[in-house]
Amino acid sequence: MPNGNVAIVGVGLIGRAWAAIFARAGWRVRLTDPHAPTLEAAPRLIRDELEALHRHGLADDPAGAAARIAVADSLADAVGDAAFVQENGPEKVADKIALFADIDRMAPADALLASSTSAIVASRFTENLPGRARCFVGHPVNPPHLVPLVELCGAPWTSPDVIAQAREIYRGIGQIPVTVTREINGFVLNRLQGALLAEAFRLVGEGYISAEDLDHTVKDGLGTRWSFMGPFETIELNAPGGIPDYCARYTGFYKELAALPAGPAVYESPNVDRVIAAWPHQVTPERIAGLTAWRNERLAALAAHKAKQSRKS
Numbered sequence: 001m002p003n004g005n006v007a008i009v010g011v012g013l014i015g016r017a018w019a020a021i022f023a024r025a026g027w028r029v030r031l032t033d034p035h036a037p038t039l040e041a042a043p044r045l046i047r048d049e050l051e052a053l054h055r056h057g058l059a060d061d062p063a064g065a066a067a068r069i070a071v072a073d074s075l076a077d078a079v080g081d082a083a084f085v086q087e088n089g090p091e092k093v094a095d096k097i098a099l100f101a102d103i104d105r106m107a108p109a110d111a112l113l114a115s116s117t118s119a120i121v122a123s124r125f126t127e128n129l130p131g132r133a134r135c136f137v138g139h140p141v142n143p144p145h146l147v148p149l150v151e152l153c154g155a156p157w158t159s160p161d162v163i164a165q166a167r168e169i170y171r172g173i174g175q176i177p178v179t180v181t182r183e184i185n186g187f188v189l190n191r192l193q194g195a196l197l198a199e200a201f202r203l204v205g206e207g208y209i210s211a212e213d214l215d216h217t218v219k220d221g222l223g224t225r226w227s228f229m230g231p232f233e234t235i236e237l238n239a240p241g242g243i244p245d246y247c248a249r250y251t252g253f254y255k256e257l258a259a260l261p262a263g264p265a266v267y268e269s270p271n272v273d274r275v276i277a278a279w280p281h282q283v284t285p286e287r288i289a290g291l292t293a294w295r296n297e298r299l300a301a302l303a304a305h306k307a308k309q310s311r312k313s
Contacts, residue, residue, distance in 0.1 A: 005030065007078040009103065010088035011042040014116050017144040018086045020049045023065040024058075025173035031071050032078035043069055049145060056300040058307070079107040084169060086138065088116045096125035104131040112166055114138035118190060121183040123155035133159040136166060139187050144175070146299035151187045153180035198262035204278050205271035211278040227302065228309075 006022045008015045011033045019042070023029045033039040046069060050062035059065060072078035079085050085107055089099050096115065103113055113135045115122065126135040136154040141147040150170050154163050163179060170177040180187050186194060196218070204211050225234055232243065239246035265271060281287065 004028070004083035005081050007032065007072070007082040007085045007107070008088065009033075009075065009078065009085060009099070010116075011038055012088060014140060014142065014144060015086070015088035016042055016046050016049065017142075018088065018116070018140070019046050019069055020053065020059075020065070020145045021173050021175065022084075022086075023068045024050065024053065024060075024062075027068065027084075027173070029069045030078040030082065031069065032075050039071060043071065052296065052300065053145065056304045058300060058304055075102060076106045079103055079111070082107055082111050085111055085113045086116060087114065091117060091119060093120055093124050096120060100125050100129060100135065104129045104135070107131075110134075112136075112162055112169070114166065116140055119186055121155070121185065122153065122158065123183060126155055126157075132157050134162050136162060137187070138166060138170065139189070140175075141189060143296060143299070146296060146303055148174060148176045148303070149189065150175045150177050151180055151189060152177050153183060153187055155183065198266050201266040201271060201275055202262040205266060205274045207274075211275065212280065228306065 004027060006027045007030045008019045008022070009032055011019065011031050015031070015033070019029045019031060023046070031039060031042050033042070043066070047062070047066040050059050050065050053059035054062040085103055087096070087099060087103065089095055096117065100113065100115070107113065109131065111134070113131070115125075115135075115137050116139060117137055118139055120137075122135055122137050126132045129135060132155065136152060136158045139151040139153070141149050144150070152163055152166055152170070154160075167177045167179065178188070184191070200214050200218075203209050204214050209217070235246045235250075236242045239249055241248075
């Protein structure tokens with residue numbers, strides 16, 4: 001599908017990032033949000049993100065991209081001539097049922113309808129839609145304009161052609177699409193993240209390691225490899241005979257771990273109280289804003305580095 005019109009429904013952090021991504025790739029972007037102050041602020045904030053991307057060589061023409069973005073007068077105006085809709089509304093099933101009913105009714109019959117939901121499978125909010133075959137989840141990673149992965153997961157009735165088209169569209173705008181072939185709560189990324197996070201809560205809450213050293217273990221250990229290798233690629237190199245050899249050598253230990261997984265109690269008192277007490281930093285708006293800006297700069301530099309290495313290979 002060539003560049004066309006995309007409707008961004010909901011322009012909080014995720015919606016604004018999607019707008020920047022599509023506009024950077026040459027799409028004409030229409031923004032809509034029921035919260036007037038959020039909608040009013042969105043074009044300026046998106047322009048700022050495009051300028052930041054440009055500083056790192058991740059956007060060629062930020063002014064031109066910003067010029068392709070417009071605020072729609074209504075949801076109907078936003079989706080009325082869209083080839084693609086990216087919804088970023090509240091993580092509530094009832095809200096998504098109502099919103100997708102409107103989008104399905106208002107958008108052209110051949111438009112693809114994606115939801116950015118991070119936890120709600122598409123079958124829960126598209127079952128009764130006349131156009132349910134064109135609906136699917138396109139779950140990004142926060143922040144999407146700096147972390148390119150997007151998980152595609154359809155409902156049982158989603159057309160395979162729709163998923164194939166969506167993969168091409170996301171790839172064409174610079175994202176890295178992966179297909180989750182069957183619905184599962186949390187999709188794949190959050191399930192992997194959840195497994196590590198539960199063990200992190202257990203290890204810190206039970207006093208095996210400090211919260212800051214736990215973070216060092218990931219960002220200066222596992223995460224260093226994981227920034228360019230997946231877990232299967234990693235274990236292939238951790239035994240002379242590759243993955244079969246690794247399984248023969250090391251899975252006895254992992255079977256012991258799997259037999260006693262971190263349970264729901266790690267997210268409840270008293271364990272969660274111990275984890276919170278172990279984090280030595282006070283939460284303030286200034287700290288969160290400063291860390292967010294620092295994170296985005298680091299992610300932009302990493303994205304630029306990976307793009308440069310990809311061009312060399």
